[in-house]
Amino acid sequence: MRTSAYTTVRPRYGFSDVVGLLFRETLLMVVIFLVVFAIGTAAVLTLKKTxxxxxxxxxxxxxxxxxxxxxxxxxxxxxxxxxxxxxxxxxxxxxxxxxxxxxxxxxxxxxxxxxxxxxxxxxxxxxxxxxxxxxxxxxxxxxxxxxxxxxxxxxxxxxxxxxxxxxxxxxxxxxxxQGSTTPAYAAQREAFEDDLTTADAAYNAFLESNDIGDFATFKASLAASYQTTLAEALSLRAQLNQASQRLATLEAQLAQQPAEVVLQQDLNISAQDQILTLRTQREALLSRYTPEAQPVRDIDQQIADLQAYVATGTTVGPKEVRTGPSTIFTEIETTRITAAADRDGLAARLAVAEGQLNQLRARLAEMTRLESTNANLAGNRETLTTLVRDFQQRESAARANSALVAAGADNVNVIERAEAPTRGTSLKAPLLAVVFLFAAFTALCVGLLRVFTRRGYVTPASTGRTLDMPVLAVAPMKAR
Incomplete structure (x- = not known):
């Protein structure tokens, strides 16, 4: 026994199918458009001018x-x-x-x-x-x-x-x-004036007990002197290291230089002089003899022997040598003596600067011990002085500002006051355009709803696309 299963398949439409089906719903779409547009137009026409x-x-x-x-x-x-x-x-x-x-x-x-x-x-x-x-x-x-x-x-x-x-x-x-802070400023000013009197008495007692005229100035000058001396000591230490290194370099160079050097040296060149003499004699004999004569041949033989002897390299040597003190050695020794003197001078200056640094450091330590007390007393006094001056200014400014604001002296002015407008505005035209577009959109949506909710296969193209089968023929619907 064969069984069959049935499923519902929605029609598949193309763009041309949708357009064609929309044309079939033209009457419905026109009715919907006219109804919506009429209602919107009636509502818009009731608006008044503003x-x-x-x-x-x-x-x-x-x-x-x-x-x-x-x-x-x-x-x-x-x-x-x-x-x-x-x-x-x-x-x-x-x-x-x-x-x-x-x-x-x-x-x-x-x-x-x-x-x-x-x-x-x-x-x-x-x-x-x-x-x-x-x-x-x-x-x-x-x-x-x-x-x-x-x-x-x-x-x-x-x-x-x-x-x-x-x-x-x-x-x-x-x-x-318009503020109301003038009485508050006055009360605060009076309170700070009382505190300032007490702070002045305490600070003056501290300065007298430690025999200090102006703590800040004295300490600033002491710190400046310490910084100057410290900078000088560092500079002297660097110069001393440089001078010591220069002296060591000069001593090393001095050890490599000889104390005496050759000043003048005469060479022995008698063999070359004999060759020149024999050549001169040969030229003289050629004026009387032919080159094949025995005297000329004897001189040629002597010249050849002397040239062979010179070619051995043993004919030239020192004949007389003069020595003396080396100028480089003397210059290095002079420079070394000067560098040693500079080093000793820098060492002495550095010792003096370090002694001054120790004294200044001890005095600064004493000032540092008293600094916290001075800072508390002076800071309290300065703060109270600033606050008293501040509240005096604020009290005067607040009083003047309240009077000016009450009199209407401010930064806001009316440039142009309002007058009754002679022309009104209405939004009927743009609202009618919006109503027209909304009515057209509503009619289109109703038409599409009718197209996509329709049952059955309406067009041959949608039928073939939905069933994935070719449509071979189309027969007209039989009248009921």
Whole structure:
């Protein structure tokens, strides 16, 4: 008995199959597009125009943006860059506190307009939400200008609200930067003045007991003398080593040089002189005899014998030798004596320098023993003096700064206040384009969903691709 197994195979479509099937769903896609586009268009057409009021605020770098430590030396650093100051002021301008002050200044009904309804708390919450969504604060990199804007459906209300925000921002920042540290600075200054009086008395008693006028100056001069003497001793030690090595080298060279050398030496060259004499006689005989004559031949024989004797190399030798003292030996000996004297002089100077070093080292040890006590007393006195001067300056500066901030003298100025805008803006055109694209995309997605959820084999190409079998013929579907 044969059994059969059945499996479900989804149709496999190509690009041309998908395009062809999409054309079959054209009516459905058009209906979906029109429905979505109509709904989106109706929603967009209900939007109202918005009016944007703008204002500009200049925020320069002032004293509040220069770092100053509360305790210690007053050493103000460089102020922040223009865009950094503008960014900090923009955060203050857009803070929640400024928005609440603006709402209380103009009222929640002014911000909400006809939409105002509910309890005062609910109105304030709604106004805060509307103000937060409509208010825009922006800065430009490298610029100290803060651009402020507010969007509303009423141009007059937009300008009124924006001006209220700017005014309350100026009030808020003055309250933030107006300090109240003057009494605290004065109290600290008085306390440090009392401590300084006690420290002065203790330090003066220490100097008198150790018979020291100025500890720092005395020790500095002593240390300078020690360093100079130490450098001189090191230099003398190096020169002494160099002189000793030079003397040893000269003594070694002197041992290799002879005390006397040959000054002049006369050579014995009588054989060469005899040859020249015989040649002269031969020339004289040739004037009377022929070369084959016996007297000429005898002289030639004598010349040949003498030349053979000279060729042996034993005919030339010293005849007279004169000796004397060597100039190199004398020069080296003179240099050696000078080098020995220099070495002895350097050794004596080095002994004196080392003695001075020992004395200076002992005196420095005594000063080092007293240094910790002096450092504690002097450091305490200097610290208290610096703190008293510091708090005097801070007290005066804080008093003047509080008065100036309260009077409104700061680095922020309103360049342009808000006025009611005459032209509104609407996003209907770009929103309609977005609605059109969304409707087209939705219709396309519905068409593809219909194509890929269809059951059965719709096209010959997909049938052959799915079953991996060739399609030989296509018959029209029989009507039911």
């Amino acid at each position: 009016y944007t009021a703008t204002a500009s605020v200049y925020a320069g770098a002032g004293q509040e943006y220069v770092y100053q430590s509360r305790v210690g030396q007053i050493d103000p650093s460089q102020p922040l860059e223009a865009d950094a100051v503008a960014g900090a002021e923009a955060r203050i301008l857009g803070s929640l506190a400024v928005k609440r002050r603006a709402i209380r200044a103009v009222g929640a009904d002014t911000i909400l307009g006809p939409r105002a309804a509910g309890t005062p708390a609910e109105k304030e919450a709604a106004a805060l939400k509307a103000l937060d969504s409509g208010l825009g604060v922006g800065v430009t990199p490298g610029s100290a200008i803060i651009a402020v804007s507010y969007e509303s459906d009423d141009p007059v209300r937009a300008a009124q609200v924006l001006n209220a925000v700017v005014d309350q921002y100026l009030v808020q920042r003055r309250q933030i930067f």
